[in-house]
Amino acid sequence: MNVVPTSENGSPPVYREIAEEIRALIRSGQYADGDRLPGENTIMESHGVARATARQALSVLINEGLAVAVRGSGIYVRLFRPVRRHGARRLSKELWGNGRAIWQTDGADRAYRVDDLRVEEAAAREHVARVLDLEEGAGVLRRSRRYLVEDRPVQTAVSFLPLALLVEHADHPAARSIRSQDTGPGGIYARLSELGMAPVHFTEEIRVRMPTPEESGELHLAAGTPVLEVARTALASEHRPVEFNQITMDGSAYVLQYDFEA
Template sequence: MRLTSHKALRRGRDPRSDKPVFRQIADHLREAIQNGTLAPGDKLPSEAEFVAHYEVARMTVRSALQQLQTEGLVLSEHGRGVFVRPRPQIRRLASDRFARRHRQEGKAAFLAESASAGAEPTVDLIHVREEVADADIARRLGLATGEPVLVRSRRYALNGSPVETATSYIPARIARGTRISEDNPGPGGVYARLEDLGHVLGHFEEEVTARMPAPDEIEILQLRTGIPVFCLIRTAFDVTGNPVEVCDTILSSDVYVLTYDLPAR
């Protein structure tokens, strides 16, 4: 007997289609996820229910679910089942996150974003050291070859779940011996300290790309199968136009929506 009571199983397979059955099943479920019939967090039917409804082998069902998992639409939890992956939680509004008022309130950008999302932020794996800038960082900061930079790397989490890593590069001649070289740079973060030192920020430039994560990124961000990452490189300039920081950020794409408010001029 076919099971049609579950909202994800409104249609059976089409025997006239030349499309492989596992792809037909994946198409049905993808459509249900995209149109909201299956909501974030919903549990999918069991393999046995799929087998009975579509009249296929268990491996066919598993292939369909693996396809959706590779696309990042569902996640499998051992002993519990397969669930629709939650949609992004954090709206990263580029035009607001570095507003001076946040720094004046003692909030770094990540704290301001997490507060707006109602999430509890934490920062760990903080490592501060000096290095010789590589060619790309030196170019972005306008440094001579071999000039040292202060490097600040850290991992950010929301409600205990890692969501991004960030590595900042600041000319050592600016940061050495200041609070920027400490694990905790104080209220408002590094940008507040740069402004305390007279480097009043004027604007930021960001470059965003996307790719599948490297093995170490999967581990540090605890990424599930099929989740790409955003790679965002930001350069901060002071009001005189001099670059004072480069930040290389890796973000889990299933957590963030990148939002840009652009003037029409």
């Protein structure tokens, strides 16, 4: 357990004062995105402090996601403008009903690029089966992909649909599209509508945690960056679950917004 660090006279410790000083210079734009920050040696000299103090000051900024350490080179300002992801609005029928992929509405200014798209059949594991109302081991269609913004990987998403639902409509072009790499305008929600299973209700559950080593690799996460996990369930009428999506986001790259009426 940590305690609030204060020096003996109750004022903040020196490393925090130094961090605050550098933070102010970043916020005011004197250090711009990508600029190299003063290193430990420079801070030691300019502030007359020990190396440990200089290092702590820089660690504060790294932990806040304002700076990133590049091995063997130094510490750099990292100001990636977070992607604003609108919960309710993004998934509203007007959007995907009009043939827009839900992701296009996230920051109309910055396009998502998708890579590592994989579509395959799989056996539902326990929690996927539970959410989709299937027997454990039942067939699911698994669509996984990674999203990049400005060439930076920002999230991975693994979507599961009950395979039975697609087999039922095997000769419908919409069912074939859902099994293709390119699901067509409006994506799988538009195709599900064409199959008479339009999603009418969404539930999103959000958790936060530190990444696994695999996630750090896939999302190129800097040390000390948490991930956001969004588990989304899409229900068609009569509470029929039609999709479950496990989304893992670089926590420093997103602001999630939800709007609702009282």
